[in-house]
Amino acid sequence: MDFLSYLINGLGLGSVYAIIALGYTMVYGIAKMLNFAHGDVIMIGAYVAFFALNSFGLPLPVAIILSIAVCTVLGVTVERLAYKPLRQASSLSVLITAIGVSYFLQNAAQLLWSSSTKVFPTIIPNGGISLGGLSISYLTLITIAVCIFVMICLTLFINRTRTGRAMRACSEDKGASTLMGINVNRIISITFAIGSGLAAIAAVLLCATYPSVYPTLGAMPGIKAFTAAVFGGIGSIPGAFLGGLLLGVIEIFAKAYISTQLSDAIVFAVLIIVLLIKPAGLLGRRIREKV
Secondary structure (H helix, E strand, C coil), X not given: CHHXXXXXXXXXXXXXXXXXXXXXXXXXXXXXXXXXXXHHHHHHHHHHHHHHHHCCCCCHHHXXXXXHHXXXXXXXXXXXXXXXXXXXXXXXXXXXXXXXXHHHHHHHHHHHHCCCCEECCCCCCCCEEEXXXXXXXXXXXXXXXXXXXXXXXXXXXXXXXHHHHHHHHHHHCHHHHHHCCCCHHHHHHHHHHHHHHHHHHHHHHHHHHCCEECCCCCXXXXXXXXXXXXXHCCCCHHHHHHHHHHHHHXXXXXXXXXXXXXXXXXXXXXXXHHHHHCCCCCCCCCCCCCC
């Protein structure tokens, strides 16, 4: 019974990683950029939700919508100001810029809200359901349900809408997409907007699980979600979903059966082993480049 309990808790944690990883993999799949400031967008979303709930007393749905709106605007602004001028630059230049944006957001948060830790209010009631000897918390159930809902909506959007088809076209070949009349700059902005909106949803779920808000909140979840995206196959939406769930399960099992202190090391060790066997990730595609 303990095994099933750990498995379900791992799926709950992995669902948060999966939502964050979807933002990473969408941006990379379409813009071919690694947005390492994505974790700090999560932090901003957490602060917005915290102040909306704690200082202004807004209802939870309004606080979530406000957090999504702020993160969406922030994501588009960062893309326009920091990444768009580097569209033709080397990947190293983009990487350094992303790290700079990350530090800028962290230091801005420290200046605005201080570096002290704030306690996120309880938004999901304690308790859960019991199935035999197995107890599942409401938080875990809601987190898994939200992740599945987000995945379904995103898949339908990518496959059934005109904008989604344009995203897939830009992912394959930006030059040909431009010749076919697709506004590539607009598609990339929409991609950043969606990824940042997902970061806000992940921020609320993350703070519901670990009720603390501080300027470096998004650093480790961002790194782990990026690991999940690489694990599943960077650029693959189903891969990000699968990678996030597996990462959460591995982390919880490592904490339960091996060591709490070594759990992160075990997670990254598993990633290295998987990439040695499948360099493109579990669901990634190996692409041959002509030279």
